[in-house]
């Protein structure tokens with residue numbers, strides 16, 4: 001909602017999840033039970049677990065798309081969510097969300113050009129094409145895009161050029177990098193890639209700013 005106000009959150013040292021429980025409404029029992037963890041700024045954290053164990057659900061809570069039933073979320077000394085205190089200003093959690101770039105397990109493409117799909121948040125006039133190209137390069141996608149007759153203007157999505165699963169994933173990574181957020185959250189973002197391409201992307205992501213915090217399933 002564009003009218004919601006967003007508080008600026010200054011993420012300096014760490015964020016904490018404390019004793020989180022989460023239950024999907026349609027489920028009988030909790031999907032997540034008593035999750036506590038602390039992630040320091042600049043840390044690169046991996047989340048590992050069997051299929052259906054709740055990894056994507058945990059990420060949805062971290063990026064504040066889902067609200068825990070119990071527990072507390074704290075950024076440095078600021079509590080942005082507390083299940084026992086519903087009066088906490090919602091603008092804080094929106095501020096937290098604005099710090100995060102997220103690559104979901106399945107990427108949504110709009111019926112638009114590649115450059116619009118990478119920039120995503122901007123309207124056409126505001127697209128920083130240099131930034132688009134850098135991010136495509138970091139996501140190992142620039143070679144492919146440049147080989148297309150219409151390059152960054154190629155239309156993709158349902159009615160456009162059909163991209164492979166791995167190309168879509170790399171576009172999703174480029175889109176997240178374009179936002180230049182201090183926190184990057186990846187949900188099996190390289191699962192459709194061959195080992196060499198995956199390794200190249202992981203190296204280029206790891207070489208980004210040391211302050212960048214990365215959470216990966």
Ligand code: ATP
Nearest residue numbers: 024026027031049050051052053054055056057058
């Ligand atoms: P995968 O490795 O297959 O991606 P995951 O660890 O990411 O699995 P989640 O997607 O978090 O698992 O799902 C955890 C559990 O919650 C599963 O049992 C799943 O069926 C259930 N679940 C996920 N989304 C919903 C939903 N929207 N409504 C109800 N149950 C859900």
Ligand code: MG
Nearest residue numbers: 055056105187
């Ligand atoms: Mg998942």
